[in-house]
Amino acid sequence: MNTTSYDVVIVGGGHNGLTAAAYLARAGKDVLLLERDDHLGGAAVSAAAFDGVDARLSRYSYLVSLMPKQIIEDLGLDVELARRRYSSYTPVPGQTSTGLLIDGGDAEATRGSFERVTGSAADFDAMREFNADTGRLARALFPTFCGPLPSRSEARKLLDDDALWDELIEQPLGRAIARRFGNDVVRGVVATDALIGTFTSLDDPSLDANRCFLYHVVGNETGDWDIPIGGMGAVSRELERAAREAGATLLTGAEVTSVSADGGVRYRLADEGFGGAEHTAEGRHVLANVAPWVLNGLPGNSPADSARPEGAQIKVNMLLARLPRLNDESVAPEAAFGGTFHINEGYGQLQEAFQEAVRGAIPDPLPCEIYCHSLTDPSILSPELAAAGAQTLTVFGLHVPDRWITEENNDVRRAELQAAVLASLNSVLAEPIDELILKDANGRPCIECKTTLDLEHALNMPGGNIFHGPLQWPFLDDDAPRNTPAERWGVGTGNPRILICGAGARRGGGVSGIGGHNAAMAVLEELAGQEG
Numbered sequence: 001m002n003t004t005s006y007d008v009v010i011v012g013g014g015h016n017g018l019t020a021a022a023y024l025a026r027a028g029k030d031v032l033l034l035e036r037d038d039h040l041g042g043a044a045v046s047a048a049a050f051d052g053v054d055a056r057l058s059r060y061s062y063l064v065s066l067m068p069k070q071i072i073e074d075l076g077l078d079v080e081l082a083r084r085r086y087s088s089y090t091p092v093p094g095q096t097s098t099g100l101l102i103d104g105g106d107a108e109a110t111r112g113s114f115e116r117v118t119g120s121a122a123d124f125d126a127m128r129e130f131n132a133d134t135g136r137l138a139r140a141l142f143p144t145f146c147g148p149l150p151s152r153s154e155a156r157k158l159l160d161d162d163a164l165w166d167e168l169i170e171q172p173l174g175r176a177i178a179r180r181f182g183n184d185v186v187r188g189v190v191a192t193d194a195l196i197g198t199f200t201s202l203d204d205p206s207l208d209a210n211r212c213f214l215y216h217v218v219g220n221e222t223g224d225w226d227i228p229i230g231g232m233g234a235v236s237r238e239l240e241r242a243a244r245e246a247g248a249t250l251l252t253g254a255e256v257t258s259v260s261a262d263g264g265v266r267y268r269l270a271d272e273g274f275g276g277a278e279h280t281a282e283g284r285h286v287l288a289n290v291a292p293w294v295l296n297g298l299p300g301n302s303p304a305d306s307a308r309p310e311g312a313q314i315k316v317n318m319l320l321a322r323l324p325r326l327n328d329e330s331v332a333p334e335a336a337f338g339g340t341f342h343i344n345e346g347y348g349q350l351q352e353a354f355q356e357a358v359r360g361a362i363p364d365p366l367p368c369e370i371y372c373h374s375l376t377d378p379s380i381l382s383p384e385l386a387a388a389g390a391q392t393l394t395v396f397g398l399h400v401p402d403r404w405i406t407e408e409n410n411d412v413r414r415a416e417l418q419a420a421v422l423a424s425l426n427s428v429l430a431e432p433i434d435e436l437i438l439k440d441a442n443g444r445p446c447i448e449c450k451t452t453l454d455l456e457h458a459l460n461m462p463g464g465n466i467f468h469g470p471l472q473w474p475f476l477d478d479d480a481p482r483n484t485p486a487e488r489w490g491v492g493t494g495n496p497r498i499l500i501c502g503a504g505a506r507r508g509g510g511v512s513g514i515g516g517h518n519a520a521m522a523v524l525e526e527l528a529g530q531e532g
Contacts, residue, residue, distance in 0.1 A: 005282045006030045008523060009265045011256050012289030012460075014042025016502045018239035018250075019516030020287050022075050025246035027524055032281050033243070034254040034267050036460075040240050042289075043459050043466070044511050046233030046380070049317055049448050052441025054382035055374075055392060057317050058232040060450070060459065061466075062371060062394050065219030065226065066512035067235070070146055075242040079235055081226035082376050086339035089331060090185050091428040092117060093346045096327040099428075100185050101335060102127075118183040126180050130190065133164055138218040141474055145218075145507050145514050146521075148488040155475040169473075173210045174202030177347070187347035192340075192369060192398070193217060197466040199312030199401045201354050202347075211471040215509050218474075225340075227376045235511060258299035259286055263497045285523045287501040288493070289516070291468035294460055295493070295500070311452040311464030312357075314366075314397035314417045319438045319446035322389040323372070325430040334375060337391070341370035343424050350398070357399040365427055366420040367398040390438065397421050402452035402463040410453045418449040468504035485525040489518040499523065 008024050010017045013035030025031045039045065043060035064081055072079055087102040100117045103110045114124035140159040144150050150158065156165050167176045173194050181187045191202055194213035202209050217223035228235050243250060253270030263283045268276055288295040293309055323333035344353075344365040353363035374381050374392040381390055397417065405413050425433045437445045452464025461468065476482060476490075486492035490506030491499040501519030502508055508515030 004032070004280075006032045007283065007527070008032075008285045008287060009263070009281045009283035010034065010287045010289055010501065011259065011265065011295070012042065012502060013037070013040040013250065013252065014289050014502060015044040015236050015239055015511055016508065016513060016516035017042075017287070017289030018236065018243050019071065019075070019513035020289070020501045020520045021243040021248040021250065022239060022246050023517060023520035024523060025243060025248040026075075027520075029523075029527075031243075031248040032283070033248060033250045034256055034265065034281075035250070035252045036255040038252050038270065040250060040252060041233060041236030043461075044232040044236045046231030050319060050440040050446040051444075053319060053385075053438070053446055055319050055385060055390070056231050056233070056380050057392055058373060058394070059317060060315070060455070061232050061511045062373065063225040064228055064235065064511050065224060066145075066215065066510040066514060067219075068142075068146055068512070068514065069220060071513045071517055075239070077235075077238040077242060079238050080229040082229055083224060083226055084339050084376055086335055088189055088340040088342055089336040090189055090342040090345065091326075091328060092185055093344060093349055096428045097329070099326075099328045099331055099336070100189065101331055102189070102339070103335070114186070117185055123181050123183050123186040127186065127190075130180055134168075134217040134223060135221070136161065137164065137168060137214070138221045138223055141214075142218045142221045145474060146517055149474070149476045149482070149490050149506065151478045151480075151482075152473070152475050153478050168210060168214070172203045172205060172207065173213055177202065184346045184348050188345045188350055189342060191347055191350055192342060192345050192367075195350065195398055196369075196396065197311060197313050198471070199310060199354075199357070199399065201351065208470065211473060214474070215471060219510075219512075227373050229377050229379060231373070231377070231380050232511065239513070256298065259288070259295065259498065260300035261495055261497070264300070284497070285526070286498045287519050287523070288498065289502040290460060291462050291465070291502070292493070292500055292504045293462045293469065295498075309461075309463040309465035309469045310402045311455065311461070311466060312399060312401045313452070313464070313466070314400045314421060315450040315455070316395040316397070316418060316421050317448050318393045318395070320391050320393060320433075320436045321438055322436060323391050324433055324436055327428055327430050337370065337372040337393075338375050341372075343368040343370065343428055345369070345398075353399045357401055360404070362416060362420050363399050364420070366400075366417075366424045368421055368424045369396045369398075370394070370425070371396075395421050395425070397424070400452070402465075405451050405453040407453070410451060414449050414451050414454070417451065418447070421449070466503075467509045468502055471509055472506045474507045485522040485529075489522040489525075491515070491519040491522050496526070
């Protein structure tokens, strides 16, 4: 068995692994990255999902908010992020001919929409005040995301507003939403940022919703969610280019079979048959761009002693001949679909859907969010499709826990959930969405549905959890150890030679590169200490 030695071996070639590889190789370190698929990028990829149809969808991850400008500048990434004019559109439950349109380009039009839906401008003013408050939280905390972790007390001092800190960090978020807003639709618009991929109630004392909300509103000190021109694959391709140009060795078709405590990584190569001989690479450090649960399950590591991660969403991609007409004729489809289209996501509906899901029933109606990337970025469509008016739709259905899905029922559940998504969409449309779905080269509808188990199969995400595990606060408790670089940067595993560099790192969620950056910084700090 041949063994090669490196400063760092990276397990997994998602965007965080590529980020770490680029930083470390630029610092002069010998880096080997191993990826089991035949391509790099993990969840941040673009793909032609439908046979014979020239449309490249952001198949898994689909928006960018948390990627710091610092990483883009440090690595010289040629990434263009497009801001969407419209923030969101939300039909009023039970009155789908009326809806709330939040127009980032026209404050007065937005005020008018609030008045029509709620009967006054009170919630409009409350939303502006709330956004200002979350903006202060973002400006206080986000600059720390690419540095050593602050303590809880230090982070609280950075915000310098004890009342706001207690409201958003210490108490269930549902209390703040209920206290600040009077209208159910407005409350729902705010609440959804706390529930994406997180199966919880807004009143749960675990504060899971608060942590999810925080990561959705702090990105780059604004919380804006942007569309990468060229699709998510454009981000990963740039990171791959940066890593290769810096001298990192990136090996695809390399399935890691074990990681030992002393930095030995065994892997098999696809072109030799995954059942063939094992190769070994030794690293002074090993960075795991896989979920902590996956790392702990590899031979050579201790079994995970925590609960298996659980995702809670259904993801649907489709290609339409055109945008559908709305029941609400006062809003143009281009505006409604131009931001986040909330469907059946009133505050009461979200809470009721969670309770239905806890009982084991698919929520009816299913809360959904829709994104139309092709309105902002027509380049993901062929010129012919774009000229014909075709549009992509990405749908994210909430409160669909992985506990429902098994290998035996996955196909049946997928069909049931796809039907629930389409029914939810149709409840606010003036025409059936089914009739607008284009056909592929084989005459099949251009629609794909990804359950949590499908995500686990495709991306090695246990339980289909898009965050690789429970989200953590972007600070340490005051009594938490900060003695090692790994502890200070939030990437530790308990083994000083093995670090987490993916979404499972503290502050690692979303397409951000933060997990990769921080693991690389911890390694460089550790190596500098050893060599100094």
